[in-house]
Every structure is written in structure tokens, then in C-alpha cells.
Amino acid sequence: MNTVEIKNLTKAFGKITALDSLSLNIEKGKITGLMGADGAGKTTLLRTIIGLLVPDKGEILTLGFNPVTQKDELTPLIGYMPQKFGLYEDLTVIENLTLYADLKNVPHEFEKMLEFTKLAPFQDRLAGALSGGMKQKLGLACTLLGNPEFLLLDEPSVGVDPISRRDLMQMVREMINPETTVLWSTAYLDEAHSFDTAVVIDKGRVIYEGKPHDLGATAQEFEDKVIDLMGGYKQEVSQIAENYTLLKDIKDCTVEADNLEKKYGNFYAVKNNSFCIQKGEIFGLLGPNGAGKSTSFKMMCGLTKPTNGTARIMGIDITKDPEKARSNLGYMAQKFSLYGSLTVRENLEFFASAYGIKFKNRASKVQEIIEVFGLKEYADQKSEELPLGLKQRLSMACALIHNPPVLFLDEPTSGVDVLTRRDFWNHITSLAKKGVTILVTTHFMDEAEYCDRISLFYHGETIALGTPQELKNKARAKTMEETFITLIKESEKE
Numbered sequence: 001m002n003t004v005e006i007k008n009l010t011k012a013f014g015k016i017t018a019l020d021s022l023s024l025n026i027e028k029g030k031i032t033g034l035m036g037a038d039g040a041g042k043t044t045l046l047r048t049i050i051g052l053l054v055p056d057k058g059e060i061l062t063l064g065f066n067p068v069t070q071k072d073e074l075t076p077l078i079g080y081m082p083q084k085f086g087l088y089e090d091l092t093v094i095e096n097l098t099l100y101a102d103l104k105n106v107p108h109e110f111e112k113m114l115e116f117t118k119l120a121p122f123q124d125r126l127a128g129a130l131s132g133g134m135k136q137k138l139g140l141a142c143t144l145l146g147n148p149e150f151l152l153l154d155e156p157s158v159g160v161d162p163i164s165r166r167d168l169m170q171m172v173r174e175m176i177n178p179e180t181t182v183l184w185s186t187a188y189l190d191e192a193h194s195f196d197t198a199v200v201i202d203k204g205r206v207i208y209e210g211k212p213h214d215l216g217a218t219a220q221e222f223e224d225k226v227i228d229l230m231g232g233y234k235q236e237v238s239q240i241a242e243n244y245t246l247l248k249d250i251k252d253c254t255v256e257a258d259n260l261e262k263k264y265g266n267f268y269a270v271k272n273n274s275f276c277i278q279k280g281e282i283f284g285l286l287g288p289n290g291a292g293k294s295t296s297f298k299m300m301c302g303l304t305k306p307t308n309g310t311a312r313i314m315g316i317d318i319t320k321d322p323e324k325a326r327s328n329l330g331y332m333a334q335k336f337s338l339y340g341s342l343t344v345r346e347n348l349e350f351f352a353s354a355y356g357i358k359f360k361n362r363a364s365k366v367q368e369i370i371e372v373f374g375l376k377e378y379a380d381q382k383s384e385e386l387p388l389g390l391k392q393r394l395s396m397a398c399a400l401i402h403n404p405p406v407l408f409l410d411e412p413t414s415g416v417d418v419l420t421r422r423d424f425w426n427h428i429t430s431l432a433k434k435g436v437t438i439l440v441t442t443h444f445m446d447e448a449e450y451c452d453r454i455s456l457f458y459h460g461e462t463i464a465l466g467t468p469q470e471l472k473n474k475a476r477a478k479t480m481e482e483t484f485i486t487l488i489k490e491s492e493k494e
């Protein structure tokens with residue numbers, strides 16, 4: 001039995017063909033993972049399956065219904081979690097759950113959900129005040145309410161920490177019944193082995209469909225095979241780094257956190273955070289959702305006022321002279337924070353002028369960035385219409401446009417495909433070699449290995465600080481993922 005049957009499905013948006021005569025069956029009662037490059041067509045496929053988009057050509061049956069003409073019959077059977085899930089930011093966690101339960105006519109039984117998502121202690125917090133990963137978990141909990149027959153999850157694990165990602169998968173498995181079908185799109189290829197079936201799409205076509213194990217027995221092998229299927233990764237000289245000129249230099253710490261602290265009421269989001277980063281260092285801030293990473297970033301950029309302590313960027317105190325301190329850094333926020341209604345080019349032009357790039361150099365700088373970031377095809381598209389990974393690429397491009405000596409990257413690769421991630425890191429490591437100081441967060445443990453030093457952050461405090469190898473030794477672990485889990489669990493026991 002198939003939940004979805006698709007034959008020769010085609011869907012184009014202007015010049016871009018999102019789905020190219022795609023055929024696919026999705027088996028009932030199974031968890032199917034949907035993987036592929038940014039812009040490969042994952043979201044378009046999910047939206048077409050439930051009738052939110054009308055295909056140009058081809059046939060599609062979802063739970064036996066035509067999703068376009070029989071939408072009313074189909075919709076009540078479906079649970080759909082879009083990339084940008086509609087949480088009510090001015091309602092609390094528990095109010096959001098209650099509201100979705102009422103909409104779906106199900107009882108107010110949330111204990112298990114709250115436990116799985118680790119949101120129980122925060123049930124009375126406004127959804128708008130949750131960390132990125134906590135919001136993601138709440139969105140998933142709301143989608144799971146009412147036991148839908150068919151769950152479609154569009155990148156539910158974006159920005160979710162490695163421990164919670166395991167919990168999410170387990171949560172879905174435990175909360176659904178054996179007949180429920182799940183279609184789960186993801187950029188985390190290490191999730192592949194928890195799916196019953198893996199589907200890899202590229203340029204609107206299925207390039208692999210089968211058991212994850214048949215493609216590669218281990219996560220690494222699987223990732224390598226997918227990269228091969230997608231045409232392979234060729235490391236090239238980073239043009240961004242090549243063209244970078246560091247205008248400023250200092251001897252001491254380029255970035256310094258000095259007893260940073262942030263309190264919301266009685267709650268410490270960040271408690272006493274201190275570190276000193278040297279020129280050209282890649283410093284990773286790692287930790288579970290809600291640990292206080294983004295709050296630290298925001299304080300260090302002068303976007304949030306610290307309750308105590310301060311930060312210095314290139315020696316300039318952020319609380320005393322925020323403007324001057326900020327002119328030395330490029331900041332890429334965790335949440336897409338560009339102008340959605342502006343095109344890719346317009347966003348870059350805006351940042352170029354905001355960062356004081358001279359008018360005569362602006363057009364050529366923008367064109368250069370468009371080319372090195374592979375945004376040429378999308379230059380005149382509105383940025384809100386871009387797939388997630390491309391939005392991230394654009395955000396990073398905007399943060400870099402004025403050649404700052406310091407870069408703050410808050411989850412630059414969340415939701416970004418595997419090839420683009422490698423490309424991002426090629427730029428990051430090349431920029432560091434040029435002397436750019438980089439502070440970065442990530443939930444991809446393979447990326448943690450690229451950092452020179454890591455601060456493992458939990459409940460607003462540093463619980464370990466050192467090189468990746470030092471942390472591994474401390475945890476007596478082989479991989480970073482193991483290290484992360486061990487050190488967090490050990491700190492919980494204390």
C-alpha cells in the first residue's frame with residue numbers, strides 16, 4: 001500500500017524547474033527521509049503532495065485523493081510542519097499546545113510531549129522568547145497532536161542539538177501508530193539511518209530511492225555516496241578569502257568576553273561567560289538548545305545589553321562604544337534577518353552601503369560576492385522566496401561584504417545541504433588563515449572538528465574549553481558527537 005503515488009510530476013517557477021518529471025511512491029506506515037541539495041525541490045514536493053501547490057504536469061494521489069480537487073477530504077488526515085511553523089510568539093508554550101489541540105479537537109494531554117521536548121520547565125515562557133531549537137521542538141509537538149494519518153515534516157531538525165535530534169526521532173516513532181506514514185525532509189545526512197526509506201532528490205529528480213543501508217552502511221559512507229550522486233565536491237581556492245584585505249590588526253585578543261551575564265527575571269540565560277579569541281582563530285560555541293549561545297552573540301554585537309560584564313571587539317568595548325565595535329564585525333544571525341521583499345542583489349547593495357562601501361566600488365563588490373557565493377541564478381529573485389540553504393548563503397554574503405576582521409556566525413550552516421556546508425567551511429577556514437577571527441555555532445558535530453578551540457556551553461556556562469582533541473580526551477570519546485553527549489550528561493549529574 002502506498003500513501004503517495006506520483007508519476008512524472010513537473011512544477012516550474014518561472015525559469016526554475018523545481019520538479020522535473022519526478023516519479024515516486026511513498027509506502028504506508030513507513031518513515032521516509034527526503035534529502036537533497038538546497039533548491040533540489042524538497043519543499044515543492046511536500047507542498048504539491050498536500051495540494052498547496054498545483055503541478056504543471058503529471059499525476060499525484062495522496063491517501064487515494066487528488067490533492068488539488070479533493071483537498072477538503074485530504075486536509076483533515078494530514079499533519080504538516082512547514083519550515084517556518086506558525087507558532088504564536090505572544091502565547092506561552094502551553095497556550096500554543098492548547099490552541100493547536102483545540103483546533104484539532106483533541107484532549108489537552110501534553111505531559112509526554114513536554115517531557116520529550118524538554119520544554120516542561122519552560123511551559124509558561126512565551127514562544128517568542130524560546131531559543132531557535134526550542135521553537136523547532138514546540139512546532140513539532142503541535143504538529144504531532146491529533147495523530148494524523150500522514151505526517152509531512154519539512155526539516156524539523158534544523159537547529160536542533162545532537163541530543164535532542166535523537167529524541168525527536170524517537171518522539172515521532174513513539175507518538176505515531178503503526179499505520180502512520182511520515183515524510184521527513186532533512187539536511188542532516190547522519191539521520192538517514194533512522195529512516196525506513198531514503199529518497200535523495202537533485203534538480204527536481206529522484207537520484208536515489210531505497211534502504212539507507214544499501215547506499216552506505218555508516219553515516220560517513222552514506223554522506224560520501226550522496227555527495228557522489230550530487231556530482232561530487234571539488235575543493236577550490238576560496239575567492240572570498242583571496243580577495244579579503246584585513247584592514248585592522250591588534251596584538252591582544254581580537255574578541256574578548258569578560259564575565260558576560262544575561263538575566264531575564266530570575267532566569268540566567270548566560271551566567272559568567274569569559275574567553276579570549278586570538279587573531280585568525282576559529283572559536284566554536286557549542287551546546288544544547290537554550291544553552292545561551294545566541295544570547296552571548298547578541299550581547300557581543302551590542303544587540304542585547306548584558307546584565308553584567310562586557311565584550312571587546314578589536315579592543316573596543318561593546319557597551320561603551322557599540323557603533324565603533326560593531327564596525328569591526330560581520331554578524332550572521334541565527335534567524336534569517338534580511339529583507340524578504342528585496343531581491344538578492346538589493347539586499348547585498350543595501351548591506352554594502354550600510355557598511356560604508358564607497359559607491360564607486362559597490363556594484364563590482366556586489367557582483368563579486370554574487371559570483372563567489374553561487375547566487376548568480378537567483379540574483380533578481382526576492383530573498384523570501386529562496387530555499388533555506390540559499391537564504392543562509394545570502395546572509396553569510398551580507399555579513400562578509402565589508403571585509404570585517406571579526407565574523408560572528410550563529411548557525412551559518414543550519415538547513416544547508418552537505419555540498420554547500422563543505423563550501424562554507426572552505427571559506428571559513430580560508431578566511432581564518434587570512435587572519436579573520438571567527439566565532440561560530442553549529443549543531444553539526446563534524447563541523448566542530450574544524451574549530452581551533454571549542455567552548456562547550458550549557459545552562460549559560462562554559463562546562464569545557466579546549467581544542468577538539470582535548471575535549472575528546474576529556475570525554476574519553478572517539479567522535480565529537482560522543483564527546484558532546486558525554487560531557488553534557490556528566491555535567492547534568494553534577
Ligand SMILES: Nc1ncnc2c1ncn2[C@@H]1O[C@H](COP(=O)(O)OP(=O)(O)OP(=O)(O)O)[C@@H](O)[C@H]1O
Pocket residue numbers: 125129130131132133134159161264267268269287288289290291292293294295296334
Ligand atoms: N526575552 C527573553 N525572555 C526570557 N527568556 C529568554 C529571552 N530570550 C532568550 N531567553 C531564554 O534564554 C535561554 C538561552 O537562549 P538562546 O537563544 O541564547 O539559546 P541557544 O543556545 O542559542 O539555543 P539554540 O541552539 O536553540 O539556538 C533560553 O532558555 C531562552 O528561552
Ligand SMILES: [Mg+2]
Pocket residue numbers: 131132133293294295334410
Ligand atoms: Mg541560538
